[in-house]
Amino acid sequence: MLHEFHLYTNWPGKRNDIGDLTTKGLTTKISIPPEMDGPGIGTNPDEMLLGAAATCYIITLAAMLERSKINKKMLSMDSIGMVEAEKGVITYKKIIHKPVLVLESDASEKQRLLAEKLAHKAESSCMISRALKGNVEIELELTIRIG
Known part of the structure; x- marks a missing residue:
């Protein structure tokens, strides 16, 4: 079964202007982050990729714990998210x-x-992690406590 997800973006200006992003459950401003000499208004592609990876992982883990009857x-x-800029090329290196x-x-x-x-x-079961595999390293620093 194929699922479709839709997202609308509008970019009315030049590089350092501000655009809009709308999905079924999210409406926000978008711009280039200040780390890359942008205005830093709303969110940006780097945060969106990090958000996709993080939400996919935590939801996948919660579902696995529930299926295994482990009460949290x-x-x-x-x-x-670690992004490297080298010789004018920006690369998402690691999460x-x-x-x-x-x-x-x-x-x-x-x-x-x-x-x-x-x-x-x-981490390896999450759809986003699988999509990033081979391109972006994903590392896990896990803390488990009881009580």
Whole structure:
């Protein structure tokens, strides 16, 4: 089954102007980030790619934990996107996900080990991670706590 996702963008000006992005669930301004000498209004392609990778990973992990009947108290994550500019060529080099998973206080060591395994499996199972494979390195810095 093929799924379609639609996104509309409008860019009315030149390089350092501000555009619009609209999806079914998001409307925001877009511009070049200040790190690349842009105005930094709204979001940008670098954040959007990082957001796609992060949301895909965390949703995939949550689904895997649920299917494995591992009860979590909390799941949150910081993600970092690393972009390199060299000789006028800008390349997305690496994404680092730093998930923090807190299991319920009655979680067993067996459940903790399974949760750790699933956290690593989620990275390779996520559709966005698979799309980036071979182009952008994805690293996982996992923290699991109980209680």
